[in-house]
Amino acid sequence: MDALIASGLPTKKDERYKYTDIAAALEPDFGLNLSRLPLSFDPRQTYRCRVPGLGSRVHYVVGDSVAESNVIVDDGRLFVGPMVEFAQRYPDLFRAYYNKVEGDSLTALNTMLVQDGIVIRVAKGCKVDDLLQIVNLSVGNVPMLANRRQLIIMEQGAEASILCCNHSATGCNNLATEVVEGYLANGSHLQYYSVEETSDNCNLLNTTAFMQHEGSNLEYGSITLNSGLLRRSVKIEFDGSNAQTTVSGLVLAHGTSHIDNNLLVAHNAPLCRSDILYKYVLDGSSTGAFAGKVLVNAQAQKTDSQETNANLCVSPSARMFTQPMLEIYADDVKCNHGSTVGQLDDTALFYMAQRGITPEEGRLLLQQSFAWDVLQRIDLLPLRQRLIHMVEERFRRGIGACGDCVMCGGNEI
Amino acid sequence: MLEIRNIHASVEGKEILKGINLTVKAGEVHVLMGPNGSGKSTLSNVIVGNPQYTVTAGTITFNGRDLLAMPPEDRSHEGIFMSYQQPVEIPGVSMNNFMRAAVNAKRKYQGLPPIGGGDFLKMVKEKRELVGLDADLTRRSVNEGFSGGEKKRNEIFQMAMLEPQLAILDETDSGLDVDALRIVAEGFNRLRTPQTAAICITHYQRMLDYIKPDIVHVMLDGRIMRTGGPDLAYRIESEGFDWLKETTPNS
Ligand SMILES: Nc1ncnc2c1ncn2[C@@H]1O[C@H](COP(=O)(O)OP(=O)(O)O)[C@@H](O)[C@H]1O
């Protein structure tokens, strides 16, 4: 609370928030579920979110409550369960890892209001084969503010894949703050993907921080298929040498949605690699923003970094702001960065029409192919195929075409 | 099959076609010659409905139907194909996906279900062999990184896939070496039937030796100045176009 009062909420004058008006997002009079009302439905029945070809353990977070129907996993190798439970069972671990991110006032707001969250801890040397899925549901028949939290602890040499699916089960305006903290100990390997498939009245302010130690490997991706205002502030820090990260972002925006990705990759150790690719396809009068900074500190010799942001504005009223940045204090590094903003190619569309492909189909093909290489970066094949399918469905059927989401739409691949 | 009557067309407000008349019947191969800038590509683009070109007067019918009222994709479905002078690159869209979309769009127009995966691949292989296109190229993005010759061969491959009734070849022979020209021309000849027709734009006799045209037209400054038999092409080859400038256009 003190931190929040001291710094105040971010304004557009803050460099990292210049594209998103946080005060406006927080302005509505939101309800908070302080009395811990129980759920009125079982999300397990409604949101199945399966990935064919992968065993998965699904954990539901409804609003800001961890669903009671979740089965807590705690077998010594792996813990997946509510934060409150984890804090009781492993108080030392909890104290060592929780809320260690150096966050801004939004993190402080979340820390003050958060009631529970999900902890995933993979013990030393353990490899989790099943996909760990977290389904976040926005709920409420009045405008709600939900504050949710994730803590991910990958111990030495641990391996796991996590998929977060954010959905909406409400027609009401709502806002979620979300803080994700992840620790990758030496030699650990984490794939973390987050899919946003909510609605235009769902707003999310996310702060994500990953700390990577020696030889660890992080594959981080966020895929936005449908959302209102969405801001992701992602910080990845290399604290040990020979670590690497692949950061991928795909944004499909329409209507008046506003999607802002703010990324900071800090190389504080030598011989680390970061490979960043964000692509936006903006339709309607949506707004996209990307600010990605790669910071190479003096001790981070032999850094290898590639940062690309490519954007496609498919409607004349869509707008994109892009700002890839590189700040280098070491001399022996290999770093590249660049960005492009383009429109659909009319010459290509006519070429396709001459071959019989309708303009609608041609536009789909061009947009899908634009998105293609982001999805190709997903290492886990069944997950990649599932996400490709979701993106195709999103392009083909538009948004809100099925009762809940494209993931659960019964369209098995 | 194709009836072009008094077509006037402009691009960016400038009149390029100044009254074109042309009739193409089933089984015929027409050759269109003329100096650069005389409007040959413009005429091709008007036939296929490129929106960059505005038709200001005249009519075009295809099998009795008003072609100018149809969107470009329907003209394609009705059986008109244009091999581009400069084929377009489409990064990210694979040749296979592109052709599958084209084949299925046509099938949908004809009231047929989408083609099965196995049938499609069989068809690709067969047509690919017809024009000697490398298997690897159908897996790559459309025309991206193709050599000039590969792009032209790829146009004839697409023609083979879509089996048009009327094919317009806009300088498909330009930039091809002798062997590539032979392969492309033989591929084209194999696709000919008594029910199909073609308009072939070329500057070169060697293409004519392969495709054996029935009728030759010479265009000058947006008009067809002379129409004749294959011997007209030989006269152009030896004497150029200047002698035509003194004559009056045929109607
Ligand atoms: N897309 C276009 N934009 C502007 N001018 C064009 C375009 N296409 C053709 N033209 C002009 O129209 C005239 C005829 O061109 P074109 O039809 O390409 O002739 P040809 O194919 O006989 O060489 C030229 O003066 C050319 O500059």
Ligand SMILES: [Mg+2]
């Ligand atoms: Mg031309």
